[in-house]
Amino acid sequence: MKITVTGGKGGTGKSTVATNLALTLAKKYHVVLVDADVECPNDHILLSTKLENEEIVKLFKPKFDYSKCTKCGVCIEECAENALLKFKEGYPFLMPTLCSGCRTCQLVCPEEGAILDDYRIVGYTYYTKLSENLELVTGKLENGEERSYPTVLAARRRALGIKADIHLFDTMPGTGNHVAAAIEDSKVVIAVTEPTPLGLHDLEMILKLLNKLNLKAWVVVNRSDLSDISHDSIVEKYGGEIIAEIPMSDEILKSYVEGVPVVVKYPESKPSKIFESIAKRIEEVISWT
Ligand code: SF4
């Protein structure tokens, strides 16, 4: 079963929810936690473990053989990303960071062998075994790389290649296709938010995306006692459900400082009980499917 933890904005505690939930579920199920927040993966830090078993994520880029190029310019015209410029002499020249790797240039080029295969590194995936019941797959973008989608897909592919009861995805912030790629096929989507105007605004964005994908959101309000701002009407409007409110607590703060997840360090604390209650809701879904 696929579960996704997401949130419109960064810094809401999405990774804290994902890691603590993964640890709680791993008491009973075989869980693969997938850190798909490829711009800033931090689940391994919260779990005090290392990124291991690196695999490179590569993307096609064209390599020109100018001895075969007739300077017709078709590739430049057809590149939807405007990644090809014309040299003064008339030859195409690639701006690698703009290239999506779509291969259109190669397909439309009338001269055989004028555009050859080359690749650039856009990211990495990692695999770390934490215990018999908990494995972590992480996606990480190459420094300076802007295209996150291929790395999210590679992490997703690597994780889904591992047989498990639960694949728990921790997405990037936002509502772009990199988030949709992680959310796709989820049985349960947990949207983490906080009671701030920005939190409310971004929650609405993610609820709209989930509506489009025909998915119901379970909303977790983190730092719920930070203000009186209510999420009720917005959650109701999009047919979601607030399943938990996590107040600020000393135990969570101390667990951050000590680098040990709260469900491990303070299993009897209120936040740990809340994670157990979310895990129970997930168990109910598992029992129906
Ligand atoms: S692979 Fe696609 S994006 Fe890259 S240069 Fe060719 S047409 Fe443009």
Ligand code: SF4
């Ligand atoms: S389409 Fe082929 S032949 Fe034409 S400019 Fe591009 S590389 Fe050269």
